[in-house]
Amino acid sequence: MAENTLLEKVLSLQDKFKSLQDQLASPEVMSDMKKYVQLNKDYKELEPIIKAGLEYSRMLDELQSAKDILINEKDEDLREMAREEINEIEPKLPDMEQNIKLLLIPADPDDAKNAMVEIRGGTGGDEAAIFAGDLFRMYTKYAEGRGWKIEITDQAPGTAGGYKQVVFKVSGSDGVYGIMKYESGVHRVQRVPQTETQGRIQTSAASVAVFPEAGEFDVELNPADIRKDLFCASGPGGQGVNTTYSAVRLTHIPSGIVVQCQEERSQLKNLDRAMEELRTRLYNMEHQKYLDGIAAKRKTMVSTGDRSAKIRTYNYPQGRVTDHRINWSMYNLPVFMDGAIQECIDQLTIAENAERLKEAGEE
Numbered sequence: 001m002a003e004n005t006l007l008e009k010v011l012s013l014q015d016k017f018k019s020l021q022d023q024l025a026s027p028e029v030m031s032d033m034k035k036y037v038q039l040n041k042d043y044k045e046l047e048p049i050i051k052a053g054l055e056y057s058r059m060l061d062e063l064q065s066a067k068d069i070l071i072n073e074k075d076e077d078l079r080e081m082a083r084e085e086i087n088e089i090e091p092k093l094p095d096m097e098q099n100i101k102l103l104l105i106p107a108d109p110d111d112a113k114n115a116m117v118e119i120r121g122g123t124g125g126d127e128a129a130i131f132a133g134d135l136f137r138m139y140t141k142y143a144e145g146r147g148w149k150i151e152i153t154d155q156a157p158g159t160a161g162g163y164k165q166v167v168f169k170v171s172g173s174d175g176v177y178g179i180m181k182y183e184s185g186v187h188r189v190q191r192v193p194q195t196e197t198q199g200r201i202q203t204s205a206a207s208v209a210v211f212p213e214a215g216e217f218d219v220e221l222n223p224a225d226i227r228k229d230l231f232c233a234s235g236p237g238g239q240g241v242n243t244t245y246s247a248v249r250l251t252h253i254p255s256g257i258v259v260q261c262q263e264e265r266s267q268l269k270n271l272d273r274a275m276e277e278l279r280t281r282l283y284n285m286e287h288q289k290y291l292d293g294i295a296a297k298r299k300t301m302v303s304t305g306d307r308s309a310k311i312r313t314y315n316y317p318q319g320r321v322t323d324h325r326i327n328w329s330m331y332n333l334p335v336f337m338d339g340a341i342q343e344c345i346d347q348l349t350i351a352e353n354a355e356r357l358k359e360a361g362e363e
Helices: 002-011 014-026 032-074 076-104 124-146 177-183 269-293 331-336 342-362
Strands: 114-123 149-157 163-171 185-191 202-212 227-233 247-252 257-261 309-314 318-323 327-330
Touching: 002 032, 002 076, 014 185, 032 076, 032 247, 076 163, 076 342, 114 124, 114 177, 114 269, 124 149, 124 163, 124 185, 124 202, 124 331, 149 257, 149 318, 163 177, 163 269, 177 202, 185 327, 202 269, 202 309, 247 269, 309 331, 318 331, 327 342
Parallel strands: 185 309
Antiparallel strands: 114 163, 114 202, 149 163, 185 202, 227 247, 247 257, 309 318, 318 327
16 A cells, blocks of 8 residues: 555654664764764754654554444444544545655755845846845845844945845745745836836846855865955945945955955954855855756746746736746735735745655656
8 A cells, every 4th residue: 555655664764763863962973063963954854754754653543443443343422433533534644645755755955054145136227226125125024024034245235226236144943945945036027117207117127046055064165265355345334334444355266256245344244244155155056056957847946047037027007926937926916025925935835846746756
């Protein structure tokens, strides 16, 4: 039976799970932070599979007990209780099986990480920068609703408002990158710009790139490969922001990647944030190969290197937002722009899970 095979797969992982528990409690692993981080990651990935498997096993046992009562018992009250239990358990099993099948498919190894997000105003001049600012506000509101924290690393304000570019880190405890990754791609807006006097509708765009944040142990950085430049910060920050050399620019010589941070008054804090972003961008060069591989298979995922892929249109005259990957629309654009993007992300997750199950079935 299929259910037995599924159960066998889950229960075969129990020994590994127990071994990870024991290793995480051992003093030698606790003293080796790099090893501890990796083992803890493996443990956290297995935990929901084991939990779902044990619950599924318990349900199957209860179902079998109820069926035995129905066959062997003469007491009509007991038989009626058994029927009720069978009617309650049986409809739950397909969803539980589907969930376990999904859990058994290896997740994107970076889903649990925090995210680094870059929004750039694209075609459309001032209006594109204003729209980039609207998107940043949308993500800020969404992050607030989930209890996430947003920290700006770098920004270049637009001349009429918004941003030509804004780079920020989103951190939280519930797999930020796994949720935010669906936002990568080109976001297109259709509306009458604030800068337009004739009332004509204009189409503009902004690109969003979402990277998994690299941890301290994900990328080895050689200090000799990094050139550090200090300069006076400009823009927001209050009195004295542009009178001290607190802003930091890092150039990674082998790759040519340049990052900068000027959001903090402290040079050390700016250096820490710039190093975080540099690690993330270097890590993303490898992650990009993985993304390119799955982007061809899954319509929900756009390779972050493909900035021309239009994923969503925000049509203000019609009050409509449409996600082109799954042909999903919502006719309450103001609410969506106020951070209510969860329904769209849920639909993208469902579509991706269906594609992952299909992939697993083909292997």
